[in-house]
Amino acid sequence: MAGHEGIVKPLGEPVIQIRHLGKSYVIPGSNERITALKDIHLASDSEFLPIRKGEFVILRGPSGGGKTSLLNILGTIDTCSEGHIEILDEVIKHNANDVFLSDLRLRRIGFVFQTFNLLATMSAFENVELPMAIAGKLSVGERRERAMQLLETVGLADRLTHLPSELSGGEQQRATIARALANNPDILLLDEPTGDLDTVNTIDIMNLLLKINQENQTTCVMVTHNPDVECYADRLLYLQDGRFVRQVFNRIQTPLFLEDYQEYLKKRDAEKLVS
Numbered sequence: 001m002a003g004h005e006g007i008v009k010p011l012g013e014p015v016i017q018i019r020h021l022g023k024s025y026v027i028p029g030s031n032e033r034i035t036a037l038k039d040i041h042l043a044s045d046s047e048f049l050p051i052r053k054g055e056f057v058i059l060r061g062p063s064g065g066g067k068t069s070l071l072n073i074l075g076t077i078d079t080c081s082e083g084h085i086e087i088l089d090e091v092i093k094h095n096a097n098d099v100f101l102s103d104l105r106l107r108r109i110g111f112v113f114q115t116f117n118l119l120a121t122m123s124a125f126e127n128v129e130l131p132m133a134i135a136g137k138l139s140v141g142e143r144r145e146r147a148m149q150l151l152e153t154v155g156l157a158d159r160l161t162h163l164p165s166e167l168s169g170g171e172q173q174r175a176t177i178a179r180a181l182a183n184n185p186d187i188l189l190l191d192e193p194t195g196d197l198d199t200v201n202t203i204d205i206m207n208l209l210l211k212i213n214q215e216n217q218t219t220c221v222m223v224t225h226n227p228d229v230e231c232y233a234d235r236l237l238y239l240q241d242g243r244f245v246r247q248v249f250n251r252i253q254t255p256l257f258l259e260d261y262q263e264y265l266k267k268r269d270a271e272k273l274v275s
């Protein structure tokens with residue numbers, strides 16, 4: 001099995017390790033449990049190696065395989081039933097303290113979901129400024145400057161005062177990414193970030209994520225059903241029936257080019273019609 005050494009890009013120290021993790025859900029009103037994850041082990045003594053600083057990992061696999069369950073546990077918005085995770089040297093078990101977890105989330109982890117989750121009554125600027133106000137580390141002036149910079153980075157400098165309802169889907173997702181970056185997280189967790197977007201916006205968002213990943217060394221873990229964006233990852237991890245079944249390392253992350261991709265999609269659709 002190939003190790004990280006096949007990847008051309010330099011990666012940092014391990015930032016996510018998972019040890020013998022299991023997750024089951026209790027079905028409300030019954031004694032039954034659904035097992036979503038079984039003995040997930042991502043560590044240096046495993047075929048599935050730890051996720052390292054600056055790595056871009058895409059989680060793939062069939063529906064119901066456990067991708068979102070795993071992402072939610074990594075993001076500490078859900079807890080595991082067995083085993084533990086190690087995020088940035090913090091060991092997190094099922095009984096971790098809520099205050100500790102919310103502080104870890106606020107300071108070190110950014111989330112981007114398929115549905116954009118912006119606060120509807122706040123402008124793009126206010127949405128991006130909010131996590132910094134909650135963290136309380138920056139002065140009002142500093143956080144305003146940072147919010148402006150982030151919105152500029154994601155190409156929304158001319159949309160600062162727009163409410164989410166006044167932004168397109170692609171623009172809302174860009175604002176969500178700016179908000180997720182507000183407190184300069186080490187790790188960005190993304191659940192189907194392009195799931196609601198058309199081809200143009202999918203490429204736009206993926207190129208933006210690639211830039212953030214490569215320029216800031218932000219570790220990205222992304223769930224997607226879209227095989228066409230696998231080329232953006234350093235590593236693909238496949239989950240099926242609650243287990244890792246396969247991993248593939250990409251030597252180089254390769255962005256898609258809109259015109260080539262549209263041409264490819266046209267050909268693919270034409271071939272489907274013929275067959």
Ligand SMILES: Nc1ncnc2c1ncn2[C@@H]1O[C@H](COP(=O)(O)OP(=O)(O)OP(=O)(O)O)[C@@H](O)[C@H]1O
Pocket residue numbers: 025026027034035036061062063064065066067068069070
């Ligand atoms: N809150 C929950 N309560 C009960 N069962 C759940 C819950 N969340 C997920 N499950 C179950 O856990 C299993 C894994 O679900 P999960 O959403 O993690 O898979 P997934 O790979 O993300 O699927 P998809 O690709 O369809 O989003 C499924 O059988 C699902 O029905």
